[in-house]
Amino acid sequence: MAYDNNNVFARILRGELPCVRLYENADTLAFLDIMPQSVGHTLVLPKAPAEFITDMSDASLAATILSTRKLANAVQQATGAEGLLISQFNGAVAGQTVPHVHFHIIPRYPDVPLRA
Numbered sequence: 001m002a003y004d005n006n007n008v009f010a011r012i013l014r015g016e017l018p019c020v021r022l023y024e025n026a027d028t029l030a031f032l033d034i035m036p037q038s039v040g041h042t043l044v045l046p047k048a049p050a051e052f053i054t055d056m057s058d059a060s061l062a063a064t065i066l067s068t069r070k071l072a073n074a075v076q077q078a079t080g081a082e083g084l085l086i087s088q089f090n091g092a093v094a095g096q097t098v099p100h101v102h103f104h105i106i107p108r109y110p111d112v113p114l115r116a
């Protein structure tokens with residue numbers, strides 16, 4: 001399917017919609033999830049347009065994974081989380097709701113369930 005240039009993350013990347021920006025480099029952007037499943041829930045995405053992980057170039061995927069690791073360290077330090085759930089969904093049937101590739105970093109705390 002063709003990439004939808006007007007999806008919400010494409011609009012955030014173009015600066016048309018606001019976000020709480022945590023990190024940015026030439027290839028990636030990270031910001032807080034608007035409906036966090038736990039405190040510090042962070043999204044990391046490539047700037048290059050791609051709906052699914054299988055659409056990404058090797059370089060874009062490598063940059064996004066490296067940014068995800070960097071943010072994972074920073075988020076864990078900032079939140080004091082005991083662990084991190086890192087996930088990435090491809091296709092509505094798999095739970096993807098925004099058609100621009102993104103990695104979730106979801107801090108986990110003892111005895112605190114994820115918000116729905």
Ligand code: 5GP
Pocket residue numbers: 008017019020031032033034035036043088089095096097098099
């Ligand atoms: P998915 O289900 O596609 O893997 O996750 C999409 C995520 O994007 C959801 O966790 C949702 O809360 C988040 N989200 C959707 N729209 C916005 C938005 O406008 N701003 C931000 N910061 N997050 C969004």
